[in-house]
Amino acid sequence: xxxxxxxxxxxxxxxxxxxxxxxxxxxxxxxxxxxxxxxxxxxxxxxxxxxxxxxxxxxxxxxxxxxxxxxxxxxxxxxxxxxxxxxxxxxxxxxxxxxxxxxxxxxxxxxxxxxx
Amino acid sequence: xxxxxxxxxxxxxxxxxxxxxxxxxxxxxxxxxxxxxxxxxxxxxxxxxxxxxxxxxxxxxxxxxxxxxxxxxxxxxxxxxxxxxxxxxxxxxxxxxxxxxxxxxxxxxxx
Numbered sequence: 001x002x003x004x005x006x007x008x009x010x011x012x013x014x015x016x017x018x019x020x021x022x023x024x025x026x027x028x029x030x031x032x033x034x035x036x037x038x039x040x041x042x043x044x045x046x047x048x049x050x051x052x053x054x055x056x057x058x059x060x061x062x063x064x065x066x067x068x069x070x071x072x073x074x075x076x077x078x079x080x081x082x083x084x085x086x087x088x089x090x091x092x093x094x095x096x097x098x099x100x101x102x103x104x105x106x107x108x109x110x111x112x113x114x115x116x
Numbered sequence: 117x118x119x120x121x122x123x124x125x126x127x128x129x130x131x132x133x134x135x136x137x138x139x140x141x142x143x144x145x146x147x148x149x150x151x152x153x154x155x156x157x158x159x160x161x162x163x164x165x166x167x168x169x170x171x172x173x174x175x176x177x178x179x180x181x182x183x184x185x186x187x188x189x190x191x192x193x194x195x196x197x198x199x200x201x202x203x204x205x206x207x208x209x210x211x212x213x214x215x216x217x218x219x220x221x222x223x224x225x226x227x
Contacts, residue, residue, distance in 0.1 A: 109158035
């Protein structure tokens with residue numbers, strides 16, 4: 001199977017600080033990775049799409065300077081929430097795809113971010 | 117918003133009964149996928165149906181797709197308490213790789 005991990009699974013940070021979330025594809029090379037945000041009892045909303053070695057493509061309404069995405073290798077993408085505020089508290093989920101034409105996305109277990 | 121709609125938002129049934137969830141979407145699609153999510157956990161891929169398919173089965177799951185109505189349904193037969201979860205449809209629009217998720221159905225199966 002295709003396994004995607006996220007680290008950390010839970011993080012609590014103080015308002016104004018930055019927090020980094022890692023997404024790794026463990027047994028395959030992920031050309032494309034996606035970052036989603038999910039508020040309680042709501043659906044997943046795509047934040048951005050990142051292709052290895054290039055800049056991420058952000059969805060409308062997502063601040064690229066606040067949510068920094070780096071996809072420096074074929075197995076790792078990171079999402080950094082900068083100057084976090086309580087309204088950034090959410091469940092962040094990544095997914096990975098083997099190539100840009102594949103319809104199969106493999107989802108990570110998610111990271112619960114709480115900003116106090 | 118391009119987000120799909122699902123109904124019902126919540127469904128409560130007894131073990132052994134069938135559960136049907138519906139999904140409507142707005143754009144032309146390559147495929148439609150159904151996912152399951154247990155509370156506070158990641159997503160589990162259940163089934164994918166391509167735009168040229170009308171029905172697909174996997175175990176106790178049956179998915180239909182009507183592209184003329186831009187709708188899909190997920191049927192879980194002989195439900196079990198362990199099926200309690202949220203279920204989401206997700207569409208991959210034609211020409212795009214990204215998924216657009218529906219609003220989800222929270223299913224509660226009581227023993």
